[in-house]
Amino acid sequence: MKKFVSLLFATTLVFSIACGKGKEASKEDQGEDDETQTATVATNTASTAPAAAAPAAAVSADAATLTGMVKFEGAAPKMASIQMSADPYCQSQHGSAPAMEEDAVVGSAGELANVFVYIKDIKGNFPAPTTPVTIEQKGCQYHPHVNAVMVGQPLDIKNDDNTLHNIHALPAVNSQFNEGQPVQGMVSTKKLDKAEMTPFKIKCDVHGWMKSYMAVMPHPFYAVSQTNGTFTIPNLPPGSYTVVAWHEKYGQQEQKVTVGAKESKALSFTFKG
């Protein structure tokens, strides 16, 4: 029985990806930092799903899509500027406009970015993509600010700055690491081998302001809200799920959702300050 379900699911995946390709392409125009993340995930899934579904190449058209919007209620908090004078190099990278803290990025209409949305309770085996997820350290800030990898997926950490960064990850489940990157352009590759769905902090001890968050997912059904507050979780097998929206400052919320075959459902999360 189990075998059958996963088979069905795998075929669903393949088919929905095939169908969803056009949509991905049109979205790429928006050109957001987070968009690359979503796109990576999507293409990763595309590249590995056929392998998973190899024994049964039949196509099912059942996959659903979960979209949504994250809003912030109340007066939008002002983004604080970061004092980078401790490292002249960092300061020089930002010219006249100082860098901004990214702990609460709220748009003009209250759209909340950098919210990590994921399905909490989906069972099954989802092979990790082999394409790495990349975190860049650029201008003494992490890009992207919130991100996720799948269990076993390589994580590339790149230092684009001509200064020392150390990437100090503080996971609760995985083993923590702290690596120095004294050479510009250096890339350290890490693999996180345990699922840790609540994002953990990554910091740089040299530059106290640098913060990033990272989740380690056992499945590919997650997204990070963009600056317009939207998120999309494609290729979701039909079923009932708990969707969690997590924000570094405003905590996390849960919603139950049931999606039918081929359905596209919109969710909405609202955080309060």
Next chain:
Amino acid sequence: MKPQEPIPHNYSIRRLNMIFALSSLVLLAVTGLMVGYDYIRGWKWFQLEFMRMQQERISQEIGVAQAEENKQQLADLDAQDRKNEIELARHRDQYLSAQKELDAIEGDHYRADQDYRFVKANLDAQRYITEAAVVQHLPDAPQQQAEFERQTKHLADLQLTLQESTRKRDAAKANVDQWLKKIKDAEDKKKELTASVDLLNKQLGTVDMKPFSTNWILSQPLLDFVNPVIKIDQVVLNDLSIDMNYMSVPRVDRCQTCHRAIDTPGWESKTEAARLSKELQQKLDAYQIPQEKRKETEERIAQLKRIQDAPNDILNPWRTHPKLDLYVGSASVHPLLEYGCTVCHRGQDRATEFGRAGHTPASPRMEHRWAERTALSAGFFPLPRDFEQRHWGYEENEFIETPMYPRHYYEAGCIKCHSGQMGVDRGDDITKAEQTIEIYGCYACHKIANWRFTDLRKPGPDLGGIAEKTTPEWAFRWISEPHNFRATTRMPSFFYQRNMIDPNVVPPQERAHNVKLQDAEIHAIVSFLFDKSTHRPWSPPGAGDAARGKQLVGSVGCMGCHIDTEQVKDEKTGQIRLAKREDFPLERNYGFNLTGVGTKANPAWIYNWVKNPKAYYADAPMPSLRLTDQEAADVTAYLVTMQKPAFMNTPIRPPDAQAVHDLAKGYLINTLSDVEAEAKLRSMTQHDQLVYLGQRSIEKYGCYSCHNIKGFEGLKPIGTELTVEGSKALHLFDFGFMNDEQWKNEDGTTEHVIHTVPSWVYNKLRNPRIYDDRRTKVYNDKLKMPNFHLSPEEARRIAMVVVGLTKEKVAENRMAGRDARTRLIEEGRKRVSQHNCRACHVVDGRGRDSIASTIADANFLPPDLSPEGARAQSPFLFNFLKDPTVMKIRPWVSVRMPTFHFSDEEANTLVTFFAEAGKGQQFETSRGMNPPAQNVAIGKQVFTMMRCTQCHGTTPVNPENPPVPNTADSTSLAPNLTLARMRLRHEWISDWIRRPNEMINGTRMPTNFPRDAATGGFQSPLAMAIDTPPFAQYKATLLPLFNGDEKELKRTMGDAVALTDYLRDYIWSIGITQMRTAAPGETVPAIAMPQPSLPPPTAPALKSTRNQRGAAGNSGGPGR
């Protein structure tokens, strides 16, 4: 014929025959029953069942081994075999001729070999003859010489022939082999493939119990004494003997008779398998497992995973010991053959039945479940349902002197051999338990001979100056019920306890009387203490700022040992509730809770106490934090604001004159007649009566055991001696009416006393007065042990130590930690525990939870001392312990290392401990070494390339007060490296740079040379970077230092060990070499570089040709 006269008998033969017949039948039946009973003994059944389980498992494994792909391979090989044979048959002629040729050559070879040997023997004889002839100047000497030379030549010729012959033979053999080899190879491969299956089949044979199998026949009744398959399995331990009062007999542990798989991995329960596989995986990930053992570990993890995935859980008694790496396992420190089982677990060593072995239930539920039985399990053998449900037909057996420790008390068994140690490695439970005993001061009232400490101080404060500190009103209320003042206090409640006033267990008329008597006793104790108190004047504090005081209390380190709140958020419910001691780390309960201190103590006393605790009493455990007068005034101002006004509103009933009189008289008539006592009392004022009664009451309750009180010096501790309490027989414990009874504790929980020693002790600790329930006793005979309001967990821990204190002695060679090195370490650990160092530091991998609970950022915490012995130079550590102001390593840390006023001996003990524990040398002489200039120059470039300067200062600073590194935000970066030479061990520096996170998990020092996941070796980021354009200038500078050898330069840049050694040499070169000039009369000597300086170290990585001493040889660092 006359019939034969019957022989007259006095008895009837018929009847006699009958009796003989019957009795022989009965005897036969009894013998049969005996054999039958022996045949079905319970333990046999466990062995049979385990054999069945093994059989099942082995069959499964055979199934796996014979899986499809193996079968395919085997079939292929068979086909190959056939093909080979066909080919051989086809070329039979050639093969046969080759064989023939070989046979012929073998003959030739043999002949040649023989010839050679004979001639060689002759030559040896000729050698002697020739030598003798030459030495004795015989006339035939020249002939003999010629003969010798001739034979030598002959031999050489023969050798050539032999060699030629050997070569020919080998060639012929190869010719034959060419035909046979293919066949042999295929056979080898086949053997290899079937080897595991063959082995498994062999194993299967040993556990096969099918009817008419060898095992089955050997196990038949009356045959089974010949060579039984099912037999008692035992370990004889001669040097862990059992003391039978007049003789000691060897221990014979037969536990394995039923616990078949106890030392065999692979029979774990599912829960244990999950835990173990997780642990092993973590170790693998952290490179804690040596390279050669990694594969083995991976296989073990796979095995554990299989257990987790199996449909059925393995039940006791067939489970593997859950801590095989520590106990029982052959590679563990306590192997089964050397330690057995009952040394730790206790129980009846020779018993083979559940009840007789001394299994002890841990809870009433367990007891009742165990006690159940089916008809067959009652005395014969258990049925599957019985062991699934754990129905063992258990009956309590009072005559077993050493019943097993119940599950919650397992680690009690460690004490026997580890009693002298400050912590049992990997025995977290017992380590914490012994620490709990010390922090509550159980030893003060209950003598424990052979406790690891002989010089423990009294747990309570000195009461000689109580009037300087507080008021009689406060003292009365405090003694009445300390927990009303502070929920977390360790001062126990003596008065108004369950056996005095509890309406459920004391009759009403008695209750009112008891209250009067108790009131009188408290009044008397307070009167006595204040009557005898000293009245030293303490200077009042200047004006202080409470806000600054609060900030100081929170930041200088007070919170390592003290708690400043009584409200905590419950983790489960999320509600704010009254704190319990357990809400805080054990070390934080070392000092008292600060709440209400303003109500308790007067400001002048507080001010002087925080400035110098030793001034109040010399034995004070609190160290000095070197507060200035102003700081002390600020702290006082803050502490005074911590008030508990409600406490002072509880009413105080005046002493009842009659009660005081009666109690005092009760003591007086021990030595006086009734009339004399009355007369004596009439001659005393009420105050005098109270003081007299106070003195007797302090004796009665044993206040002097925990507090220094003048006049009570040298009195014996009040409580029962606990030295061998764990060996006390069950019938010596007074259960009162509390056998298999439930009772309700004051905290609302329900407890249940069962008839075992651990249960008695545990319940006694939970509420010391329960065994008085419903009993009729005279007032002074009632139980007096005070109530510590222990939580279930605390009571369990203490009970564990109590039941672990036994009279069972083990041979000296079996005691842990008796070698000289470990003793030195233990001495240091004692000091560490005594001074509560773990409040602020990690020592031996434990501690720092206290201070960490108030300071979130690890960078502002006091250091982790796990690597201290390998890290710090002994002279530095000694001076730093004596006077922590000699060096500030991380100036941004606000927590102060207190001045403990260590004596030289104490400081030395600690230094030795760290050095030994860190496997460092006690004395390090590297401080005077000057690294070669070339190494320093290379190190400097590496230092720049690795951007170390971004965090570390390299300009010399004042070690006592270095500036805080300049950063934009509140965090600070890293220690100034010019201090390293005075503080750090030479070799440690490079080791630290290579693997900081492995030494101190979570350190901010980044790993710059990450390990290669595959090999575990270090990688260098400079290996590639050195050839990139941004590094061109460094390369240009470095090349001359490598004599222009670019290959060598590149190799070095990829060699993390060499790079870190260069970095170390550079850091060494910039170090200051003088700490501070010794002030006149100062007790702490200044530390300086030893003179004259020693030869420099050899350059670590460069070849010896380039290994020149620096021209700047002894000019020292820039700090001079």
